[in-house]
Amino acid sequence: MAEPLLNRPCGGRYGDLVQSIGSTPLVELKRLSPKPGVRIWAKLECRNPTGSIKDRVARALIEDAEAKGAIEPGMTILEPTSGNTGISLAMICRRKGYPVKVVMPESVTPERTELLRMYGADIVYSEGAKGSNGAVELALEMAEADSSVYMPYQYGNPANPRAHYEGTAPEILDELDDVAAFVAGLGTGGTLMGVGRRLKESLPDVKIVAAEPMQGEPVQGLRSLDDGFIPPIIDIGLLDRKIFVSNHDAVVWTRKLLDEEGLFAGVSSGAIARVAVRIADELDEGNVVFIVCDDGWRYLSSGIYTRPVDEVPNLDSTVWW
């Protein structure tokens, strides 16, 4: 008989990789805390199988489509993404026999392209100057023109926030009796809406805080403000604060996570950490939970982890998150 593990919990036992999505660690980052009574916790979503929080969403989107009878093996899944959702969909769908085609801005880091190819996805690039708006616009046009594809559409599909309502949030509540503030990035809004709704049901005083990217001017290529986009799943009324973070500050804080805590995270996580520390500084006591969306591997070639931030090439023309 084997000796009992000394380092329990071991992370669980699962029948396959997709089942192992979620149940991510919640880790205190003591060195980031500005005062003794305030504890900062990082939910390490980078520990999902493909390395990002989007594994939860992709699984929910595909299981939802299967439950509705909207897809069957062989049918192509089409989705606009800046990378992570596409990577998660590609991993899950290849196992299930659905070809995946993603529409992605050409201005993302090359690692995301490599990961998508690695999992067998087809990639259609949208105009970099239009950022993620361009990817959404092009994917919607493609889906309209081809009825043989299925687009889960993470920006408008309730299965996206539901993955967090039923998964991410209960995991946080399982570990902490009280949460003063929850901070996550605003992309589709899925994490903030799903976790926010669930946390507020149990903890009405919790503050739900969005950290959003202030995209660099080269990727703000709109012809008019009427070409803007608000993901349909977002209910801004659920947010208590909404704070933007520049690419520069996001990179500075990504480095801070690495240098002070040894946490090798992606750029959005740096931005979210910056907002989490600011909120923590405004509190006298309590738990602040923030999301580490992905790991740093997929940004490594950009030089952000080793170069001075002012020497990072294409800082403002890259879609970081």
Added chain:
Amino acid sequence: MAIVRIPPVLRSSTDGEREVEAAGATIGEVLQSLVAAHPATSSQLFGADGALNRYVNVYLNDEDVRVLGGLDTKVGDGDQVVILPAMAGGS
């Protein structure tokens, strides 16, 4: 006076200016000062009902005024008011 930062998409309406000084004690007043100086911004910033265009995000320093006090959000001397288009986030 507040400093209003103008996004690229609006600069054709501000004679190319990236930053404009504008007076006002609230976000609404600051934006109306901007419109008075650059009338072409009016139809981009506001709908026919006078409310903020839904695809326009306005920030007091770095916080979205829609989750603060909206157009009634107080503005202090030297504050930055940042106008940004509502864009899809990465995901």
